[in-house]
Amino acid sequence: MVLAIMVFASPASAAMRFQERSLYMLSTEPGVTTSYTVSFQYMSQLSVGSVDLLFCDDPIPYHPCATPPGMSVANAELTEQAGETGFSITQKSTNHLVMSRPLQMVTANTPSSYTFTNIKNPTNNDISFSIRLRSHASQNATGPQIDFGSVKGQTQTGITIQTQVPPMLIFCLAQEVEYNCTGTNDIYYSNMGELSPNSTLTARSQMAVGTNASGGFAITANGGSVSAGTSVIDGSPVPIESRPGTNQFGLNLVANANPVVGENPEGEYANAVASPDYSIPDKYKFVDGDVVAFSPNVSLMKKYTVSYILNSRADLPPGVYSTTINYIASGRF
Amino acid sequence: MKRLTSIIFAALAVVVLGAAYAMPALSAHAVSSSAALSITPKKSYNVTPGRGISDNLTIRNIDSERPLELNLRVVDFTYTDDGGTPKLMLDEDAPQTTWSLKPFLSVPQSVVIQPNQSKTVELNLSVPANQGAGSYYSAIVYSSGASDGGNVGLSASGVTLVFASVAGDVNEDLQLKQFGAYNSETRKYKFINTTPPKNVAYTLKNNGNVTEAPVGAITIKHMFGKEQRIDNVNPNQSLALIGQERTFSACIKLATAQVDFNGNRTEAKTCDNPGLWPGYYSLSLDLFYGQNGNRTQEITGAGGFWYLPWWFIFVFSIAVIVIAYYITKTYRTIQAKLYGGKPKRKSRRR
Numbered sequence: 001m002v003l004a005i006m007v008f009a010s011p012a013s014a015a016m017r018f019q020e021r022s023l024y025m026l027s028t029e030p031g032v033t034t035s036y037t038v039s040f041q042y043m044s045q046l047s048v049g050s051v052d053l054l055f056c057d058d059p060i061p062y063h064p065c066a067t068p069p070g071m072s073v074a075n076a077e078l079t080e081q082a083g084e085t086g087f088s089i090t091q092k093s094t095n096h097l098v099m100s101r102p103l104q105m106v107t108a109n110t111p112s113s114y115t116f117t118n119i120k121n122p123t124n125n126d127i128s129f130s131i132r133l134r135s136h137a138s139q140n141a142t143g144p145q146i147d148f149g150s151v152k153g154q155t156q157t158g159i160t161i162q163t164q165v166p167p168m169l170i171f172c173l174a175q176e177v178e179y180n181c182t183g184t185n186d187i188y189y190s191n192m193g194e195l196s197p198n199s200t201l202t203a204r205s206q207m208a209v210g211t212n213a214s215g216g217f218a219i220t221a222n223g224g225s226v227s228a229g230t231s232v233i234d235g236s237p238v239p240i241e242s243r244p245g246t247n248q249f250g251l252n253l254v255a256n257a258n259p260v261v262g263e264n265p266e267g268e269y270a271n272a273v274a275s276p277d278y279s280i281p282d283k284y285k286f287v288d289g290d291v292v293a294f295s296p297n298v299s300l301m302k303k304y305t306v307s308y309i310l311n312s313r314a315d316l317p318p319g320v321y322s323t324t325i326n327y328i329a330s331g332r333f
Numbered sequence: 334m335k336r337l338t339s340i341i342f343a344a345l346a347v348v349v350l351g352a353a354y355a356m357p358a359l360s361a362h363a364v365s366s367s368a369a370l371s372i373t374p375k376k377s378y379n380v381t382p383g384r385g386i387s388d389n390l391t392i393r394n395i396d397s398e399r400p401l402e403l404n405l406r407v408v409d410f411t412y413t414d415d416g417g418t419p420k421l422m423l424d425e426d427a428p429q430t431t432w433s434l435k436p437f438l439s440v441p442q443s444v445v446i447q448p449n450q451s452k453t454v455e456l457n458l459s460v461p462a463n464q465g466a467g468s469y470y471s472a473i474v475y476s477s478g479a480s481d482g483g484n485v486g487l488s489a490s491g492v493t494l495v496f497a498s499v500a501g502d503v504n505e506d507l508q509l510k511q512f513g514a515y516n517s518e519t520r521k522y523k524f525i526n527t528t529p530p531k532n533v534a535y536t537l538k539n540n541g542n543v544t545e546a547p548v549g550a551i552t553i554k555h556m557f558g559k560e561q562r563i564d565n566v567n568p569n570q571s572l573a574l575i576g577q578e579r580t581f582s583a584c585i586k587l588a589t590a591q592v593d594f595n596g597n598r599t600e601a602k603t604c605d606n607p608g609l610w611p612g613y614y615s616l617s618l619d620l621f622y623g624q625n626g627n628r629t630q631e632i633t634g635a636g637g638f639w640y641l642p643w644w645f646i647f648v649f650s651i652a653v654i655v656i657a658y659y660i661t662k663t664y665r666t667i668q669a670k671l672y673g674g675k676p677k678r679k680s681r682r683r
Contacts, residue, residue, distance in 0.1 A: 017631075024626035028379050037626075058564055059621045060550045127570070128548045130621065151629040152548060152621045156379050156498070170595060172369030172395060173489035181369045181395045188368060189483030205487050212599040213374045214569040218418040226484065269592075271603065276518075291418050296517070297569055298601040300594055308485055322484050330472065330492030331374025332417035333544075333572045 016043040018133055018149035020111060030155040031070055031123040035079070038131060039113035042084055042106040044146050049103040051087065051114075052134040052141035055095040059130035059150035067095040070123025076116045083112025090140070100139040121155050128154040167213035170301065171329035177206045179266060179303045190308065195321065197245045197314040202261040202307065207327055209272070209293070210301035215332040216271070218294040219304075221286065222326045225249065226310060228319025233312065235286030239277050242284060248311040249323075250284025253292060253304045258282045262307030265293075272299040284309050296332070367396030367448070368477045368489035370403070371595075376456070377496045379625075383462030389453040390493060392475065394446040401446040403475040405454070409433045410472045410494070415536060415580040416520070417571055419494060421472055432542075432575050434458070434471035434497055444475075458497060466501025468543040468575065470494065496544065496572075503624050506540040507547065507573065507632060512618055514638035515582050517604070525639045527646075531604040533563060534582035535618055535634065539573040546570050547632070549620035553585065556613040561585070566620065568602060585609075611645040614638055 018040035027034040042048065055073055056065035076097055078089050084106050091098035099114065122129055130152050134145040174184035190203035211217045226233040226249045236250040242259060253274035255264045265274060272295035277285050284307075293304055310321070371393035378386055394401035409430045410419040422430070429435060439457045446452045456473075476490040513522045515534035523530065533551055551563040566583045573579035584604035592601045616636040623629035 021629045022623065022627055023629065028625060058550065059548060060564075060619055063550060063562070063564060128546070130548070149629075149631075150621060152623050153625065154546075156377055166391070167374055168371050168393075168595065169374040169491060170371045170395065171489060171491055173487055174368060175487075177369075182397065184367075184369060184396065186367075186399060188487045190485045190487075192484040201484070203483075203485055205485070207489070210594065211374060212594040212597065214602075215375060215417060215571065216569075217374065220418075220421070222423065269601075271601070289420070291413065294418060296417075298592070298594070298599055300592060300601075310484065320484075322486065324486035324488060326476070326488045326490055328421065328474070328490040328492055330419055330421070331494050333375065333419060333494055333496075333574065 015145050016147050018147045019043055019109075021133070021149050021151045023131060023151040023153045025121070025153055027121070028154065028156045030121055030125045033118055033120050035115055035117040036119050036153070037113055037115045038133070038151060039111065040133060040149060040151070041109055041111050042135065042147055043108060045106060045108040046146050047103045047105045047137055048084065048135045048146060049139040050090070050098055050100040050136045050141040052136065053097040053099070054132040055129065056132055057127075057129050059132065059152060061132050061134075061148055061150065065095070065132070068122035068124070068127070068129040070120065071095060071129065072120040073097055073116070075118040077118055078114060079117050080115035081113070083110045087114065098141040103137065103139065125155060128152055167211070167331070169209070169211045169213060169217055169329060169331055171207070171209045173205065173207040173327055175205050177208050177303065179208060180301050181208045192308070192310055195310065195312040195316065197312055200242045200244050200259050201310040202259050204262055204308065205306045206303060207306065208301055208303040209329055210299055211295065211331070212298055213331050214297055216295035216297045216299060218291050218330055218332055220289055220328045221251070221292045222289055222328055223323050224288065226321045226323045228317070228321045231317045231319055233310065233316070233321060235288070236284055237287055239280050239283035239285040241282050242309050242311060244311050245313060246311055247313050247316065248284075248309065250286045251306050251308045252278045252280065252284050253306055254279050254281050256282050256307055259309065261309070263305040265302055265304050267300065267302035269300040269302060271295045271297055272302040274304060294332070366402035366478045367394055367399040368487070369395040370401055370475065370477070370489070370491050371395055372475060372491040373493050375494045375496070378458060378498070380458060380460045380497045380499050382460050382464045382499055382501075385457060385459040388456045388458070390440070390456050390473070391451055391453050392444065392446060393451040394448055397449050399448060401477065402443070403446070403477060404443050405440050406474050406476075407435050407438050407440065407471050408474055409435060410470070412574045412577040412579070415578050419472060419492070421474065421492065423474070432467070432469050434469045434495055437469070437497070438471060438495060440473055456495075460497065460499055464499055466499050466503045468496065468498055470496045470544070470574075498543070498624065500625065503543045503627055504541045505543055505545065505623060505627060505630060507545055507622055507630070508538045508540060509535060509618070509632050509634045510538050510578060511536040512616065512634045512636040515580070517582055520580070523638065525641060527641060527643055529607055529609045529640055529642070530638065531585060531607060532582045533585055533616060534580050535566070535620070536578055536580045537573050537632075538578045539575060542575060543624055544572040544574055545622045546572050547581070547620040547622040549618070551583065552617045554615045555610060559610070566618070609640050611640055611642055614640065
């Protein structure tokens with residue numbers, strides 16, 4: 001009998017998650033004063049006397065709560081309520097609200113919503129924050145919680161805030177460039193010389209890149225095969241060594257011994273790297289659109305030397321063989 | 334006089350013709366534009382249908398001698414893999430994506446910026462009143478001129494990714510595909526690690542019609558109870574694009590440093606050595622996502638990994654051999670004491 005009571009009674013008293021939780025911010029502009037509508041369904045069919053709303057940068061209920069920078073609910077007013085009603089704000093501080101009512105049984109699975117005005121949005125742009133919700137039987141949000149859950153919000157604007165350093169991506173390209181892009185030799189092509197089945201033609205170019213954007217950057221190499229009219233020398237689809245006497249075009253971003261060409265990336269910051277396929281010494285590859293270098297997050301300036309090799313077969317039709325490679329530097333998402 | 338005039342015209346003709354033949358050869362190898370630029374890598378907007386947004390994009394010519402001549406065009410993009418690198422759809426006849434911002438986004442076709450100068454170009458975003466809610470995105474490509482000379486011509490382009498979120502009821506659906514210790518260099522999950530893993534990652538499949546940037550926490554617990562927590566599981570506010578299976582990785586121990594970038598202080602994050610003890614680690618994941626006004630959804634997951642460094646495997650193996658040796662030795666000693674050095678034989682009864 002006792003066991004049966006324990007088994008069947010325990011789940012009813014265990015805290016449950018509020019369902020259908022959502023937050024609607026009338027304005028998502030950072031730092032503005034606006035209204036929030038918090039909606040959720042009470043799940044436990046128990047008497048509720050108060051609901052606690054804690055505004056934190058993190059939704060996890062058992063984590064320490066850090067107030068989102070710039071946020072304030074100290075002047076919040078409860079202007080509308082639906083579903084479970086009868087609440088009024090009884091406690092408020094910078095990041096904390098308690099709404100209370102006379103103890104009353106809730107109807108389980110009833111959608112409820114509460115609209116608060118005079119809430120000041122966090123000032124950080126593009127940063128999410130959370131409201132941690134708890135219901136209690138007591139009227140001052142103390143004692144055991146009944147239901148709990150978090151809702152997520154986010155400030156966002158298209159207008160750059162002048163006091164903040166805007167994200168930027170710096171990129172330069174030429175046959176030779178300065179480490180910090182302040183100068184280039186203004187040459188944007190490479191002559192490789194006369195094609196021969198017995199030797200490998202080489203060339204090099206340089207590019208420098210850096211970003212303060214948290215998402216980092218990626219550089220792709222875009223272009224067609226080396227061609228003269230209808231005669232084509234295709235890029236190597238996989239990294240392979242230089243093979244004189246075959247039709248081969250490829251590049252990499254490291255120092256090579258065979259043939260001797262190129263340099264390793266310059267720059268002490270380790271975040272930015274050459275892509276694995278393009279960072280094997282003496283192995284060359286070129287696939288249109290491939291990422292040749294990237295950084296997963298902020299990266300100080302880094303300089304890459306791109307080495308090109310061109311091999312040809314003896315029966316290659318004569319002509320001026322050329323291609324244009326467009327290096328595209330983009331942010332990451 | 335007539336003859337003199339003819340000689341002068343003939344000489345002029347030679348000069349003009351000579352110049353005409355010489356110029357293309359010169360221009361083929363010379364590019365008048367710089368290829369050094371600074372741009373905004375990403376822009377995000379919240380858009381109300383029927384209302385427009387105007388913003389400025391700042392472009393800087395870093396070259397100190399040559400003007401920067403850029404052509405601007407809007408292209409669509411999608412994901413390359415499970416990371417955050419955009420795959421640009423550069424073909425002129427590339428089909429428009431369902432999430433394209435192209436019909437709503439306008440920028441000037443070209444811009445010229447003098448050496449060491451900046452210029453702002455206007456970006457206009459106008460979403461019609463009947464446009465459905467969701468995420469829309471495209472990219473602005475800034476292209477410098479291409480060189481015609483040599484065997485390998487070079488041209489440089491920069492890209493700004495533009496994201497717009499159209500308010501309203503959206504379809505949000507993230508599914509957890511994988512969760513565990515992660516090697517960010519090989520970009521692979523690893524269950525048994527002989528070097529201390531620096532990252533924990535989770536892979537989410539986005540089946541909704543909006544981009545998602547989940548937030549939440551990961552708890553890492555050693556087999557003997559020591560616990561540590563990753564409070565920010567998406568420190569770069571990375572996005573899962575529509576249809577993408579996106580891997581989000583977070584450092585077990587995050588190291589932040591203030592660095593100087595182009596004259597401004599910037600916070601740079603790197604993964605530090607987490608100082609893990611050998612053994613099994615269990616992982617738990619608690620994620621939240623949801624657009625403004627839509628349901629906040631929660632994903633929970635569990636996983637684990639082994640950290641077994643070679644030195645530990647070696648020491649453990651030696652310890653097992655030593656223990657096995659002493660157990661055997663003790664067993665034989667006991668047997669010897671009990672049965673006088675020979676194991677007792679079972680007697681058979683007839």
